[in-house]
Amino acid sequence: MAYSDKVVDHYENPRNVGSLDKDSTNVGTGLVGAPACGDVMKLQILVNEQGIIEDAKFKTFGCGSAIASSSLVTEWVKGKTLEEAVSIKNTEIAQHLALPPVKIHCSVLAEDAIKAAVSDYRKKRVTKAAE
Amino acid sequence: MDVLDAEAGAKPDPRSVVYLDYQATTPTDPRVIEAMLPYFNERFGNPHSRSHPYGWRAEEAVEKARAEIAAIIGADPKEIVFTSGATESNNLALKGVARFYRDKKNHVITEVTEHKCVLDTCRHLEQEGFEVTYLPVQPNGLVDLDGLKAAIRDTTAIVSVMAANNEIGVLQPIREIGAICRERQVFFHTDAAQAVGKIPLDVNEMNIDLMSISAHKIYGPMGIGALYVRRRPRVRIVPLINGGGQERGMRSGTLATPLVVGFGEACRLAAAEMADEAKRLMALRQRLYEGLMKRVPCIYLNGDLEHRLPGNLNMSFAYVEGEGLMMGIKDLAVSSGSACTSASLEPSYVLRALGVAEELAHTSLRLGLGRFTTEEDIDHAIESIAREVGRLREMSPLWEMAQEGVDLKSIAWAEH
Numbered sequence: 001m002a003y004s005d006k007v008v009d010h011y012e013n014p015r016n017v018g019s020l021d022k023d024s025t026n027v028g029t030g031l032v033g034a035p036a037c038g039d040v041m042k043l044q045i046l047v048n049e050q051g052i053i054e055d056a057k058f059k060t061f062g063c064g065s066a067i068a069s070s071s072l073v074t075e076w077v078k079g080k081t082l083e084e085a086v087s088i089k090n091t092e093i094a095q096h097l098a099l100p101p102v103k104i105h106c107s108v109l110a111e112d113a114i115k116a117a118v119s120d121y122r123k124k125r126v127t128k129a130a131e
Numbered sequence: 132m133d134v135l136d137a138e139a140g141a142k143p144d145p146r147s148v149v150y151l152d153y154q155a156t157t158p159t160d161p162r163v164i165e166a167m168l169p170y171f172n173e174r175f176g177n178p179h180s181r182s183h184p185y186g187w188r189a190e191e192a193v194e195k196a197r198a199e200i201a202a203i204i205g206a207d208p209k210e211i212v213f214t215s216g217a218t219e220s221n222n223l224a225l226k227g228v229a230r231f232y233r234d235k236k237n238h239v240i241t242e243v244t245e246h247k248c249v250l251d252t253c254r255h256l257e258q259e260g261f262e263v264t265y266l267p268v269q270p271n272g273l274v275d276l277d278g279l280k281a282a283i284r285d286t287t288a289i290v291s292v293m294a295a296n297n298e299i300g301v302l303q304p305i306r307e308i309g310a311i312c313r314e315r316q317v318f319f320h321t322d323a324a325q326a327v328g329k330i331p332l333d334v335n336e337m338n339i340d341l342m343s344i345s346a347h348k349i350y351g352p353m354g355i356g357a358l359y360v361r362r363r364p365r366v367r368i369v370p371l372i373n374g375g376g377q378e379r380g381m382r383s384g385t386l387a388t389p390l391v392v393g394f395g396e397a398c399r400l401a402a403a404e405m406a407d408e409a410k411r412l413m414a415l416r417q418r419l420y421e422g423l424m425k426r427v428p429c430i431y432l433n434g435d436l437e438h439r440l441p442g443n444l445n446m447s448f449a450y451v452e453g454e455g456l457m458m459g460i461k462d463l464a465v466s467s468g469s470a471c472t473s474a475s476l477e478p479s480y481v482l483r484a485l486g487v488a489e490e491l492a493h494t495s496l497r498l499g500l501g502r503f504t505t506e507e508d509i510d511h512a513i514e515s516i517a518r519e520v521g522r523l524r525e526m527s528p529l530w531e532m533a534q535e536g537v538d539l540k541s542i543a544w545a546e547h
Contacts, residue, residue, distance in 0.1 A: 035539060
C-alpha cells in the first residue's frame, strides 16, 4: 500500500513527540485505543489561563497512519480554544492526510484523543475549583 | 517493478531494498530460467501431442522434470500430478479425497495454523456436510500427537497437517503423524509448499499419502505446483478440473511445458544444494537472531527455534506496532503479523493460535532468508531494525508506561 506524502512526512518527522507533566492542573491527557487492537494514542495539551491550548505533545503505538494522525492533531490544536479543538472532525484529518478507507479508524482515534484530553483537563479544573 | 516504480514517487528503488521475505516467494534462479527459455519457442510443443516430434520432445522434457520432482520427495514419477500451485494442490487433495470416499467417511482432521487455502477448503467441505476437526497447537506451534490420536475416528477420511508453517517456519512432526495415520488406516496429506527443497522429505519413510508442492517457493516459476498422490496403497481422488484426462484424469488441461521444466530444474538444484544451503541459512539466521537479541531489549521469538525451517525467523518487538515498524525499515522487504497488513483487523491467527497475546501479535515481523541472502544483508537488517525499533519506542506510549513500571494489563483499555 502506498502512503501519501503527508503521512510519510509526519511519520518520518513527527511533530511534538513527547510528554507533558500529567499531574499538572494545566495539562489534559487523553489515552485512547488499546494495545490488543494495534493502536494506542496519548495526546496531552497544555492550556493557559485564557483557555487557549499553548502546547501539545503525543506518543503513539500504531501504524504510520496512526502516528501521522496524532502528529497532525498536535499541530492543529495548538493556539486553539478548547471549543475549537473539540470541533476538529476525523474527516478533516483523514482528508488532509489522504487516508485510505482501511485507515479511517486512525483519524477517528485522533479525534477521540483530542476529546479525551480536553475532557481530562476540564475534569481537573472542576476538581481544582471545588477545592 | 513497473508498478513499484509508477506508484513510487519518493519510494526507494526495489533493487536497493534487501529482500527478506523468502516465505512469500523466491526469485526464479537464473539457472532455472535458462532451462525454461527454449521451451517457449524453439522447443515448443504440446506434450500431449502424440503424433509428431514437437509433442514428443515436449513430453520428454515434462517427464524428465516429473522425475526430478518425484526424486526430491522419494516418490515414483507416476505419482506426481501437476497443478497450478500449492493452493490448487491443497484443494485437490482435500476435496478430492473427501468426495471420493464420502459414502463411507465424512470426517477430516487438520490443524489451526494451516495455510488459509487448507482452512478455507475445510470450511467448504463443512458446507458440503463433512465434519472437520481443527487440532490446536502447543505454544511452540507444534501439533500434539496425543490430541491427533484422540481425534481420529472410524469415519476419518484424511488428516492434513502442514510440513512447515509459512509464518513461523515451525516443522510439524510429520514422520510421527504419518506413522499414526498409517496405523489407523487414514490418509495423510501434508502441505509441503514451504518444506520441499528446504528439509529432507521422503514420502515412503514418512508414510505420506498426498503432498502439495509449489515451484515458486523453491526458486522455480510461479503458476506451477504438484500434488503427490500415492499409488500403493492407492489413494483415489475426484478431480476438480475435468477435460481431456491429462495427469491420469486427476487434473485435465494442457501442461505448461516451460513451467514444468523450470519446476523440475528448481527441484534438481534444491536437491543438490539443500544440505549446504541449510547450513548456510542456519548460520545466517543465528547471526540475525543473536544480533537482534543483543541490540534490542524486550523482543520475543515466535515458534520453536529447533524445529524450524533454516530460513525463517519470526519475532515480536514489544511496544512497536508491526506495520509502523515496516514503514520505518523501508530498506527491508519483510512481512508482519500485524492486523494492519491485512484487510481484516485481526492480528495473525497463527500467532494467536500459539497463545501469543494480541498486543504482541501486532508487533511481529517475519524475516525470511534464502538462497541470495548475504551476511551483509543480515548485518544491514540488524542495524536497520534496531534503529527503527529504538526510534519508534521513543514515540510509543506503551514503552513509556513500561519504563515507568506501569502494568499495561492494569489499564482499562477501550477496545475499538
